[in-house]
Amino acid sequence: MNEYFTPGDFLVLKPVILLVLFGMGVMLTDLLLEKHNKYFNAVTALVGVGFASVAMWMIQSQMNRDGAGVYEAFRGAIVLDSFSIFFTWIFLISTAITIIISIRYLEIEEENHGEHYAIILFATAGMILLATGMDLITLFVSLELMVISIYILTGFLKRDRRSNEAALKYLLLGAFSSGILAYGMSLLYGISNSTNLVEIQSKLAQRPAGDPLVMMAVVTLAAGLFFKIGAVPFHQWLPDVYEGAPHPTTAFMSVGPKAAAFALFLRIFMVPLGPVRDQWLPLLIGVSIATMTLGNLAAISQSNIKRLLGYSAISHVGYLMLGLVSGNDTGLKGISIYLLVYAFMNLGAFTVIVAMRRRDLIGDEIDDMAGLMYKSPTAAVLMVIFLLSLAGIPPTAGFLGKYFIFLSLLETGHYTLAVIAVLYVAVALYYYFRIVSVMFMREPIDKELPSMSPGIRVALGVTAAMTLIIGIYPNPFIEFANRTVLAVMR
Numbered sequence: 318m319n320e321y322f323t324p325g326d327f328l329v330l331k332p333v334i335l336l337v338l339f340g341m342g343v344m345l346t347d348l349l350l351e352k353h354n355k356y357f358n359a360v361t362a363l364v365g366v367g368f369a370s371v372a373m374w375m376i377q378s379q380m381n382r383d384g385a386g387v388y389e390a391f392r393g394a395i396v397l398d399s400f401s402i403f404f405t406w407i408f409l410i411s412t413a414i415t416i417i418i419s420i421r422y423l424e425i426e427e428e429n430h431g432e433h434y435a436i437i438l439f440a441t442a443g444m445i446l447l448a449t450g451m452d453l454i455t456l457f458v459s460l461e462l463m464v465i466s467i468y469i470l471t472g473f474l475k476r477d478r479r480s481n482e483a484a485l486k487y488l489l490l491g492a493f494s495s496g497i498l499a500y501g502m503s504l505l506y507g508i509s510n511s512t513n514l515v516e517i518q519s520k521l522a523q524r525p526a527g528d529p530l531v532m533m534a535v536v537t538l539a540a541g542l543f544f545k546i547g548a549v550p551f552h553q554w555l556p557d558v559y560e561g562a563p564h565p566t567t568a569f570m571s572v573g574p575k576a577a578a579f580a581l582f583l584r585i586f587m588v589p590l591g592p593v594r595d596q597w598l599p600l601l602i603g604v605s606i607a608t609m610t611l612g613n614l615a616a617i618s619q620s621n622i623k624r625l626l627g628y629s630a631i632s633h634v635g636y637l638m639l640g641l642v643s644g645n646d647t648g649l650k651g652i653s654i655y656l657l658v659y660a661f662m663n664l665g666a667f668t669v670i671v672a673m674r675r676r677d678l679i680g681d682e683i684d685d686m687a688g689l690m691y692k693s694p695t696a697a698v699l700m701v702i703f704l705l706s707l708a709g710i711p712p713t714a715g716f717l718g719k720y721f722i723f724l725s726l727l728e729t730g731h732y733t734l735a736v737i738a739v740l741y742v743a744v745a746l747y748y749y750f751r752i753v754s755v756m757f758m759r760e761p762i763d764k765e766l767p768s769m770s771p772g773i774r775v776a777l778g779v780t781a782a783m784t785l786i787i788g789i790y791p792n793p794f795i796e797f798a799n800r801t802v803l804a805v806m807r
Contacts, residue, residue: 417563418772419433560627664776696777
């Protein structure tokens with residue numbers, strides 16, 4: 318046993334272990350709680366996230382004291398570096414915010430069960446493992462832990478037909494894409510006789526240009542990964558799942574799992590597939606243009622806010638892929654910052670939607686936002702901030718991510734791509750401001766105020782503050798992203 322595992326291995330996994338233990342604890346204590354005390358499940362889950370955060374902070378501090386840039390565990394299958402640390406913080410923050418906005422929502426839906434919070438913690442554990450994995454088997458198992466948890470959360474409202482349909486659709490298409498991804502990984506193993514990403518990279522570098530087996534591996538891996546991130550032409554599930562899933566689940570899956578999928582996307586394309594960049598670059602350029610085009614144009618005609626934000630998420634995937642197209646330090650830095658700020662601005666927008674939910678109102682139609690400025694000026698103004706940030710308008714944080722993406726395209730000579738990306742910002746402004754016009758220019762349908770519970774208020778305060786702080790004072794976050802770039806390109 319000692320030959321393979323050391324105490325240091327388990328130290329690296331301490332945040333994951335804590336999340337799993339607290340998730341199991343929530344499921345056990347839920348049996349002892351009365352209905353009116355079910356909010357203790359959320360408190361326990363938040364404490365678990367807090368413990369995991371402290372553990373991550375201690376590991377990070379230890380790495381700084383040791384002067385170590387990387388901690389490896391389980392014979393290189395797990396690698397803790399600046400890249401994985403950056404993404405782990407995104408996961409922990411998005412998980413904490415999701416938990417606190419779920420409390421009131423689940424009470425209204427009469428589905429306030431402990432397993433909801435437990436599954437969120439299990440999904441977060443899978444996301445962290447996905448960002449730290451450097452082995453094909455580790456990555457695939459981590460991916461399945463994350464997505465199976467999301468399948469369950471999507472169908473959590475058992476009496477809601479939309480939730481059931483979304484979960485079934487997500488499950489069937491997700492299983493199909495996982496099969497394609499597993500086939501691509503098996504091809505990499507067959508080529509290299511190894512599951513370690515670094516070893517696969519060295520083997521692929523020795524293959525002749527245009528090797529059909531390598532091309533088959535690239536195509537199947539890309540297809541599987543395009544589904545996981547919601548890129549065209551494997552995007553069909555995303556708007557339907559966004560609409561049908563419970564509001565907090567949609568908020569969660571739009572940031573945490575998406576960032577985890579992009580962590581996997583970057584690991585695969587930058588490490589094992591790095592030597593064959595010339596072969597996958599045209600594919601990535603075509604898919605990124607198609608993804609931006611379809612996402613932005615389809616969002617224009619949507620009347621459901623969650624579907625609109627779903628197509629918006631597809632367009633953001635296109636922008637993020639442009640950072641990988643450029644492939645330089647600026648592009649990868651842009652991806653990192655983009656995912657960080659996207660977590661805050663998208664969670665903030667969905668928190669406002671969660672606040673609109675009442676027993677007699679689902680609250681996810683654009684018309685449901687009518688006259689919000691007159692009923693809750695704070696919520697309306699904050700929603701405008703989040704939408705401006707999603708569009709990339711300064712001085713909000715969303716501008717920072719798009720700025721570095723556009724700059725990377727100019728630095729690498731992709732001028733046409735830069736022009737196309739900038740033009741689609743104008744399209745995004747149009748459909749985002751459809752929501753703004755309804756909030757400010759229409760009369761309220763009713764006089765009942767949004768459900769501004771303490772959890773909703775905290776979530777709105779944190780997300781709005783970070784959306785503005787990162788946009789106004791970005792230097793610390795840019796420096797953090799710089800370290801992430803150095804780790805992924807080492």
